[in-house]
Amino acid sequence: MSSIRLFSISGMDVKVHYSLFIVIAFLTWIFNVQSYPYGFKGMEFGIFLSFLASLSLFIAVFLHELGHSFLSIRMGYPVREIVLFIFGGVSVLEKHPKGIDEVKVSVAGPSVSFFIALIFYIASQSQIFLLKEFSEVFYRINLIIGIFNLLPAFPLDGGRILRGLMAERIGFTKATSISAEIGKGMAIFMAIFGLIYNLWLTFIAIFIYLGASEEEKLSRIESVLERLKVGEIMTEDVKTVSKDMSVEEFISFAFKNKHLGYPVVENEKLVGIVTLHDVVSKGKETRIGDVMKRDVVVLSPDDPSIKAFRIMNETGLGRIPVVREGRIVGIISKTDLLRLMEIEEVLKLGRK
Template identity: 30%
Template sequence: MGVLFTLALFFIIVLHELGHAAAARFFKISTKDITLLPIGGVARLEKIPEDPIQELVVAVAGPAVNLILAFLFYILIILSGVPFDLSQLDLIRGNLLAQFFWTNIILAGFNLIPAFPMDGGRILRGLLGIRMDFLHATRIAASVGQTIALVFGFIGLFSNPFLILIALFVWFGASQESNMAEVKFTLSKTSISQLMLREFHVLSPYDTLAKAVEMTLATQQHDFPVIDNDRLVGMLYRADLLMGLMQKGQEASVDEVMSRDFISVEASDKAEEVFSKIQSLPYSAIPVTDNGLLVGLLTKENIAEFLMFHSAIAEKKSKSFIQR
């Protein structure tokens, strides 16, 4: 019975996450994957809905699935004629249908706590987002979540240590969400041309892999645009170079191993639109073009450095404002 209950619990969690995925799909947002964890599940969406109403609907969909399931289990309990007292909560010795009923009620209630990364935190941000911008809504929601985490942690010191684990989970979840909102806000005001590397090396399709190795060792560049008659025809990534050296040798030409299927961006594009895209790529550099001509390289390292410097400048301005 214990094994059956555990399997059913994970199945219920999957249905909860599928609720989020279905709501997101309604708004044409795909779900990359669903990960099951010991304390729940996570549906990783392609992007966070920008419309606060959409985020509200997607966030509510998960707990709504649990409440619907709880209602269905309650109907089954009534139809089965099993004695059931709503005032008594028993997840261990109760009837299996009653256990599933209470499990869904608890999952819905826990996820409605207004703290990231629970659904309640996203619901709170969605409600706040109707009246204010995304960044300020996230900051307030994250602050509420961290306050709740402190309360959980304090109570956990004198009662259940599991509350301390939940407090840490909520605290770091709120911090991560706040940081991601700051990144999104910063990059939304930044174009690719402000981030890209303007000084970089290129290769010709007719260069040998030996030359590519020489350039890699002589510079800090790992990925090279391949140019033929001023036209970008490919990218030689480090993985391609290593594979080519092992399979074809250093005298092979770049043309034989370069990637012809690659992603490029325009210099005028907003950095926010490209950020999530480059994070999921197996390589670290994307060529930047302007009217078809190669003008730069965008790397994960450069984005990270820009955010680091921007954060330092913003902190300095904040301290100067406080001192006044």
């Protein structure tokens, strides 16, 4: 994703998506044309207050996201990064809380927003020049963020709360598909409503709809991959290369076998991995042993295949060797996982 890293907090990388800079400019404009107390139209220092409000809004959204993340970490679900973008943020979790844990983590964000709203509500009662005006607008915005996020439109926080509650009774996968359907339904309603009253709503609705579909797909993949072990779905016939092969030989080998990367094996033991990218700028006579990568991510045949899926998503690796006691026994690729999903879809249709 095209985002830049700002800083790191409690082991999480905080990144901003490029779109955010455009959004800040755009929000400044919105604050500047909306009438008080939802904006600073025609007011003294209006532009300054508008800019300050959009910047603060960005910080408020970040704090909202931190609320989710901190609780999530404390409950034992590590958060790798927070990406702030157009309508707020996404926390990238390594393992997702489910059931009542998801309810708690989801409530944490809106709680932070309500807390910020409360602080600025108190500040708005002061008579201090500009602080009063700023706080009047800013507490309302945070109140709206808190309430809006509690709408049961999955994947908004409210939808996650709904899923968490349902998951306790009917299981995670079913709860996801029901809340995703509700989320999509609400998004369609919102989009139509927005076409009549406020295009902003339509715009947000599209994001909710896409988000709901995406999460639904992910949870389906998870439910299938959690049941199957790597050993059950790996390709057992692995094409390997030797350390002594030359780059020239390797390239013709790759042409024949049509994969980008190959495990390197010596005396039946895995010693490295080599991809076409590693050899492109190397001389023809260079040995594979000199260009291969030695630290190889491997899986055991007993690992659940969801682990393969997670590693591929996190690292961008397309193929992972499967190893038992140092010996390579198979390989698992992204294509294998996708085919598996197709097979599962067909079987599911057959069962209906």
